[in-house]
Amino acid sequence: MHTFQKVSAVFWPAFIVSVVASVILFSIIDPLSLFYTYDISRLAIYSISFLFLWLITALSSAITLYFIYPCKSHVEYD
Amino acid sequence: MEDKKPAKSPKGKPDSLDTELYSKRQKIYPREVHGLFARWRTFGVLTLLGIYYIMPWIEWGGRQAVLFDLPARKFYIFGMVFWPQDLIYLTALLALAAFALFFFTALAGRLWCGYACPQTVWTEAFLWMERRIEGARPQQMKLDKRPWDFTKYRIKATKHFVWIAFSLYTGYTFVGYFMPIKELTTDIITLQIGGWALFWVIFYGFATYGNAGWLREQVCIYMCPYARFQSAMIDEDSLIISYDEKRGEPRGARKRSTDPKESGLGSCIDCGICVQACPTGIDIRDGLQYQCIGCSACIDACDDVMDKMQYPRGLVKYTTLNRLEGKHTHILRPRILVYALLLIALTVSVFAAIINRDPIALDVIRDRNTLFRETGMGMIQNVYTLKLLNMDQKPHVYSLSIEGMENAELKLDVDKIEVDSGEVLEISARVEVDPAVIKTRSSEMNFTLTAIDDPKLTVTEEGRFMGPVAGR
Structure with missing residues (x-):
C-alpha cells in the first residue's frame, strides 16, 4: 500500500467515527452539566473530546492495520 | 485490498495489481475542457460555493438564518429551531440523503461525484486558481520540470498564497455556521478570537488546502467509501460514461484527410486528450473503472476532437451497458421504482414529522x-x-x-x-x-x-x- 493509503486508512475512518461519536455523545450530554464547577466553555469541551476520540479511534485503526499483515515468518516477499 | 483487477491495458504494458498499488503517485495535470458538461459543472460549482459562502450572512427574523449554534446547543434553520433531543431528525435527514444517493446512482451513475461532491467542487475552484497562476496544462508541466529559480519560486509562492488565503476564508465561513458569523468576524478584526474557534478555522482551512490542493483524486480513490460500493448500486441500465469501442477501434493517428474506412481505422485518433482531461488520470477507453468519478470531462474533450476531425460526436458519451451491447435500455425498472417510492415515502414522513414536532x-x-x-x-x-x-x-x-x-x-x-x-x-x-x-x-x-x-x-x-x- 502507499504510505498515503496507510495514513488515510488509519486517520480517516477514525475521523468519521469520532465525528459521529461526538455528535451522539453531546446530543445526550450537555458538557456544562458535567463541568459546571470549572470555567470552561462548551466549545473547548467539544473540541478536546473530539480530538481525544479521534486519537483513540486512530489507535484502533492503527492496530487493525497492523493485524491485517500476517506475521513476518509466514510472509513471502516478492 | 482491492480485489478488482484493473482493466488490461490495450498497449500491453505490465498493468498488474502490484504496480497499480505500489507505483508512486504521478502528479495529474487535468487539461481544461470546454463544452456542455463543463458548463454544467461550472454552474454546479458556482451555485454550491455561492450557497456555502453566502448562507451564513443571511438573516431570518433578526438572527442568522442557518446557524448550528454549538456553544448554545441550538440549531436554527430559517424559521425552525432544533434542540439536541431532535437529533433523530438529523439522522432521518441523513438516511434521506443516502436514499437520494442510491436513487440517483441507479439512475445516472456518479452524478454526485462529478458535479456536487465538495471534493470536486473545491478541487475545481483550486484548479481554476492554479490555471490562472501557472497557466494551462503544458505550462504547468514545464514549470514543474524547470529547476528552482526565482521565477518558479515566485509563481509557486503566489499559487500557495492564494490557495491558503482562500482556504482560510473557507475555514472561517465553516466556523461561521457553528457560531454567529458576525460575532466571529468582530472577534477576528479585534484580534479577540477564542483559541478553539481559531483552531477550527485553521483546521478546516488546512483540510481544504490539503484535499483540494494536494490530495485531489487520491481522496476519491483511497478515502471515499462511496467510490468503493457504488458498483453495487448501478446495473446495466444505469447511465455511465463510456467509450464506444465498436466505433473507435482500431484506434490510430491519421491525417485529417485520411478516410478511416479506406485505411481500416476506427473513429479514435488516439490523441490521448481524453486521458489528459481526466482528473483521476484514467483512460476511459479501458472500460468502466472505479476511479472514474463521472465528471464527463472526457466527453467534452473528445467531442471537441471529433468536431475538429469532422466526425460525429459521441465517441465517448453517457450511455448504458445495455445500449453498448445493442440491447434496449429500461429507465423505468423495478429498482428505480422501488428506490423512488422509498425516497418519496421517507421524504414525506420526515417532513411531516418535523412539521408535527411537539410545538x-x-x-x-x-x-x-x-x-x-x-x-x-x-x-x-x-x-x-x-x-x-x-x-x-x-x-x-x-x-x-x-x-x-x-x-x-x-x-x-x-x-x-x-x-x-x-x-x-x-x-x-x-x-x-x-x-x-x-x-x-x-x-x-x-x-x-x-x-x-x-x-x-x-x-x-x-x-x-x-x-x-x-x-x-
Whole structure:
C-alpha cells in the first residue's frame, strides 16, 4: 500500500467515527452539566473530546492495520 | 485490498495489481475542457460555493438564518429551531440523503461525484486558481520540470498564497455556521478570537488546502467509501460514461484527410486528450473503472476532437451497458421504482414529522457564575435562565411550576409568560429552598411548562438545585 493509503486508512475512518461519536455523545450530554464547577466553555469541551476520540479511534485503526499483515515468518516477499 | 483487477491495458504494458498499488503517485495535470458538461459543472460549482459562502450572512427574523449554534446547543434553520433531543431528525435527514444517493446512482451513475461532491467542487475552484497562476496544462508541466529559480519560486509562492488565503476564508465561513458569523468576524478584526474557534478555522482551512490542493483524486480513490460500493448500486441500465469501442477501434493517428474506412481505422485518433482531461488520470477507453468519478470531462474533450476531425460526436458519451451491447435500455425498472417510492415515502414522513414536532420546548440553564446564594430571609437561592420555545402557529400564555424539592418557591421576573408563535422567550427564574431540607449538594428538580389555554401542550425539563448540605 502507499504510505498515503496507510495514513488515510488509519486517520480517516477514525475521523468519521469520532465525528459521529461526538455528535451522539453531546446530543445526550450537555458538557456544562458535567463541568459546571470549572470555567470552561462548551466549545473547548467539544473540541478536546473530539480530538481525544479521534486519537483513540486512530489507535484502533492503527492496530487493525497492523493485524491485517500476517506475521513476518509466514510472509513471502516478492 | 482491492480485489478488482484493473482493466488490461490495450498497449500491453505490465498493468498488474502490484504496480497499480505500489507505483508512486504521478502528479495529474487535468487539461481544461470546454463544452456542455463543463458548463454544467461550472454552474454546479458556482451555485454550491455561492450557497456555502453566502448562507451564513443571511438573516431570518433578526438572527442568522442557518446557524448550528454549538456553544448554545441550538440549531436554527430559517424559521425552525432544533434542540439536541431532535437529533433523530438529523439522522432521518441523513438516511434521506443516502436514499437520494442510491436513487440517483441507479439512475445516472456518479452524478454526485462529478458535479456536487465538495471534493470536486473545491478541487475545481483550486484548479481554476492554479490555471490562472501557472497557466494551462503544458505550462504547468514545464514549470514543474524547470529547476528552482526565482521565477518558479515566485509563481509557486503566489499559487500557495492564494490557495491558503482562500482556504482560510473557507475555514472561517465553516466556523461561521457553528457560531454567529458576525460575532466571529468582530472577534477576528479585534484580534479577540477564542483559541478553539481559531483552531477550527485553521483546521478546516488546512483540510481544504490539503484535499483540494494536494490530495485531489487520491481522496476519491483511497478515502471515499462511496467510490468503493457504488458498483453495487448501478446495473446495466444505469447511465455511465463510456467509450464506444465498436466505433473507435482500431484506434490510430491519421491525417485529417485520411478516410478511416479506406485505411481500416476506427473513429479514435488516439490523441490521448481524453486521458489528459481526466482528473483521476484514467483512460476511459479501458472500460468502466472505479476511479472514474463521472465528471464527463472526457466527453467534452473528445467531442471537441471529433468536431475538429469532422466526425460525429459521441465517441465517448453517457450511455448504458445495455445500449453498448445493442440491447434496449429500461429507465423505468423495478429498482428505480422501488428506490423512488422509498425516497418519496421517507421524504414525506420526515417532513411531516418535523412539521408535527411537539410545538413546545423548555430549556433550563443554570446560572454558571454562582452555584447558590443565601437570601436575606435565610433561604438558599439558585438562579436559572429558562428558554421557552413556542413552535405552535399561535401565541400562548403558559404557567410554570416546579416539583421535586420540598417547599421550593419559584420566583419569576415576569408576571405573565407569553410567547409568540415561533419565538423563544428567555426568562430568569429564581428557586428558593429552606436550607434545612437540602440533603445533597446537588438535587434534582423538574420545571413544568403548560399552556394555559391548551393543557395538552406541556413539557417537563430537569433542573439541578445546588446548595450547602445542612449540618456541615
